[in-house]
Amino acid sequence: MEKEKEGERIDKINHFSHPHPLLFNDEEQSDKSKEVRCSACWESLLGSSFSCGECDFHLHKKCAEAPLEIHSPFHCKGGTLTLVPNPPWESPLSICDLCKENLQMQYGSYDCLKQDCNFVAHVDCAMEKYLATGQINDQDEESSENLASITFVVETNQHGEAIKIKHFSHEHDLTLDNEIKEDDDKRCDACMLSISTSFYYCSQCEFLLHKTCVELLRKKHHWFLESLFTLHLENIFQCGLCQHYCSGFAYHGDYYKFCLRCAGISRILPRQRHKHTLFFDFDLNKGQCNACGDYIHRGYKCKDCTFVLHVKCMALPQRARHKCDKHFLELTFHDENADLEEYYCDICERQRNPNHWFYHCVICDNSAHSKCVFERYPFLNKKIGKTYKDCFHGHPLICVKKSYDICLRCGLPCQDIALECKSCNFTVHFDCLYFEDLVAFL
Structure with missing residues (x-):
C-alpha cells in the first residue's frame, strides 16, 4: 500500500486491490438513508475509511491497512496466508474455514496459495485470529514448521539425496530403495499402504517407510481442530475422522488422533x-x-x-493391492462399460453398483468393491505374531489369522485377523476391544 502523507496523517493511498487512488475520510456517513459497505469485508462503513473519488469503492481503515501476508499457525499447513482481492475460484460462493459461514468470493479474503491447500477465510476472521495468537513466538514457530522426522542423515549420494538415514520411528538405520517390484506386496509401516514409490528399508528387520512418509513434518496444524498435532508411531489407534482402526503413524492433537490419509486431506x-x-x-x-x-x-x-x-x-488411496490380481488396482469413480447389463465384484462375486467407486485392473479387467479390496481391517499392521495386552486380562493376546473361531465378545466368526489368548483358549475381534482404554503394546 503506497501512502501520501500530510504530517502524520495518511490522506491518500494506492491500494493493490483497486486501480484508483483512495482518499481518507474520518467523518461519519452523511447520507444515512444510503447504506455504504466496505468492499473488503462487506460490513457497514462506520468510522475511519478510505474511498474512491471516481467509483463506488470503499475500505475500512483497518481493512485498507491489513497486511498482504500473515503467518497462519491456525490453518492446516501452518504457513502464510495472502490477502487476495478477487480469489481465483470457480465457484462464487465458498466457506470461511474459521467461522464456517458463507464467504462471498467477489470480496477480499485471506488464502493459502500452496498448490495442495485450499484454506480461505474472511479478512476479519483471519485478522482476529492472527492477533489472538499473539503471533506465536519463535520457539513455537520453529517446532511447528521446521521439525523434521529424519533425525540424522548418515549418507548421501552424488546428487545430495539422503540414501541412509536415522528416523525417529525406528531404532536402526534406514536405506533408500527406488526399485519397485510389481508382484511384491510390501507395505509401509507408516501408512499401511502398498509400497509403490521410493521407500526406505531396514536391513536388520522388516521395517519399511515410503520416502514421502519419512519426510513428513513432526508437527502440523489441521483444519478439524485449531491446535498443533504431533506425529507419533502407534501400534493401534482409531482415527478421529475416518473411524478406521489403524497402525503406523498418527498425528496426535488435544482430543483426536488422525491417520496419515485424513491428516493429508483439506477441508x-x-x-x-x-x-x-x-x-x-x-x-x-x-x-x-x-x-x-x-x-x-x-x-x-x-x-x-x-x-x-x-x-x-x-481418503481411499488411488492405488491398492489385492491377492485377486498381480497388478496394482486403480481407484475408479464410474464404470464406463455401458455394454454390461450387470456388474460384479471379482472378489466377493456379488453385484456392484456401477455408479459407486471401485478398484479396477485395466490389464486383467478385474473389478472389485473397495470394501472387498481392503477387507475388515485395512490399515492395521497384520504381521502375525505381534503381541498385545488387555488391561482386564492377565495374559498376552497374540495377533493371529483365524477362519472359523468364534469371537468371545460378540459371538460372530473371526474371519480375518484377530487376537488370541493361548492360555485361556479364546479369540476376540480387534474392534471388540476398546483399544484406547484396554489394549497396550507389549
Whole structure:
C-alpha cells in the first residue's frame, strides 16, 4: 500500500486491490438513508475509511491497512496466508474455514496459495485470529514448521539425496530403495499402504517407510481442530475422522488422533474426485454416500449438486493391492462399460453398483468393491505374531489369522485377523476391544 502523507496523517493511498487512488475520510456517513459497505469485508462503513473519488469503492481503515501476508499457525499447513482481492475460484460462493459461514468470493479474503491447500477465510476472521495468537513466538514457530522426522542423515549420494538415514520411528538405520517390484506386496509401516514409490528399508528387520512418509513434518496444524498435532508411531489407534482402526503413524492433537490419509486431506477440495468443489460439513446427515452407498452423517458435500462423500471414501488411496490380481488396482469413480447389463465384484462375486467407486485392473479387467479390496481391517499392521495386552486380562493376546473361531465378545466368526489368548483358549475381534482404554503394546 503506497501512502501520501500530510504530517502524520495518511490522506491518500494506492491500494493493490483497486486501480484508483483512495482518499481518507474520518467523518461519519452523511447520507444515512444510503447504506455504504466496505468492499473488503462487506460490513457497514462506520468510522475511519478510505474511498474512491471516481467509483463506488470503499475500505475500512483497518481493512485498507491489513497486511498482504500473515503467518497462519491456525490453518492446516501452518504457513502464510495472502490477502487476495478477487480469489481465483470457480465457484462464487465458498466457506470461511474459521467461522464456517458463507464467504462471498467477489470480496477480499485471506488464502493459502500452496498448490495442495485450499484454506480461505474472511479478512476479519483471519485478522482476529492472527492477533489472538499473539503471533506465536519463535520457539513455537520453529517446532511447528521446521521439525523434521529424519533425525540424522548418515549418507548421501552424488546428487545430495539422503540414501541412509536415522528416523525417529525406528531404532536402526534406514536405506533408500527406488526399485519397485510389481508382484511384491510390501507395505509401509507408516501408512499401511502398498509400497509403490521410493521407500526406505531396514536391513536388520522388516521395517519399511515410503520416502514421502519419512519426510513428513513432526508437527502440523489441521483444519478439524485449531491446535498443533504431533506425529507419533502407534501400534493401534482409531482415527478421529475416518473411524478406521489403524497402525503406523498418527498425528496426535488435544482430543483426536488422525491417520496419515485424513491428516493429508483439506477441508475444501476443488474438483478432486468430483466435477465440483467439495466442502466438509460437520453435521451433514444427508442420505447416502455417492462413493459407497452407505448412510452419511458427517463428510464432504457439494454446493452445486447433491453429491456427498464419507471422509473414509475421500481418503481411499488411488492405488491398492489385492491377492485377486498381480497388478496394482486403480481407484475408479464410474464404470464406463455401458455394454454390461450387470456388474460384479471379482472378489466377493456379488453385484456392484456401477455408479459407486471401485478398484479396477485395466490389464486383467478385474473389478472389485473397495470394501472387498481392503477387507475388515485395512490399515492395521497384520504381521502375525505381534503381541498385545488387555488391561482386564492377565495374559498376552497374540495377533493371529483365524477362519472359523468364534469371537468371545460378540459371538460372530473371526474371519480375518484377530487376537488370541493361548492360555485361556479364546479369540476376540480387534474392534471388540476398546483399544484406547484396554489394549497396550507389549
